[in-house]
Amino acid sequence: MFSGIIERLGTVRSASVRDRAMDLTVETGFPDLELGESVAVNGVCLTVETFDAAGVATFHLSGETLSRTPLDQLRAGSRVNLERAVAASTRLSGHIVQGHVDGVATLASVEKAGDSYALHVFVPQVLRQYVVEKGSITFDGISLTVNDLHDDITRGSQAGFEVGLTIIPHTWEHTNLSTLSVGDRMDVEVDVLSKYVENLLRFSPSLGKVAS
Secondary structure, eight states: OBOSOOOEEEEEEEEEEETTEEEEEEEOOOTTOOTTOEEEETTEEEEOOEEOTTOEEEEEEOHHHHHHSSGGGOOTTOEEEEEEOOOTTSOOOSOOBOSOOOEEEEEEEEEEETTEEEEEEEEEGGGGGGOOTTOEEEETTEEEEOOEEEEEEEETTEEEEEEEEEEOHHHHHHSGGGGOOTTOEEEEEEOHHHHHHHHHHHHOTTTOOOOO
């Protein structure tokens, strides 16, 4: 489990796609990794397969992961957001993040807003019911607050909505957001608590079954 508070910006050393899978090597900067531990890479929970004292770690991405995330766009030199799993003693400064990506979003616009940045991100319509104004959402592993929502947006043939975000200078400087361009794809994970509430309402006899 993660909190969406990015610890480091890592650098991809190599990304090799073969047989619908990927071998990814990242310069994490973490000197005390452990085999088998979970690290969120751009918000995707991955398992450390090998590492060295300098924190260079390798990860294997299955075809399932590649089909549900935009990690196949990573190349040598790409900057990636990194977060290690939270400990029981850690302050939950963001929100509960699983590292289980719900879909692929697209950066729609970036504008300077004083010393901050105003971003709009296009999200597939299937996730609309899980996103609320001033609620939490995760893009590329970053826990962010939804400033505003714009419904009934279409990009090409895909229906969706746009999430408005304000990115403060610290977040801009310490994550990969400053490296992205309009049109770039991003991992999106909605607040898991909303999905549990939906499931409870649908299947709990005591609360009454809600039609799908």
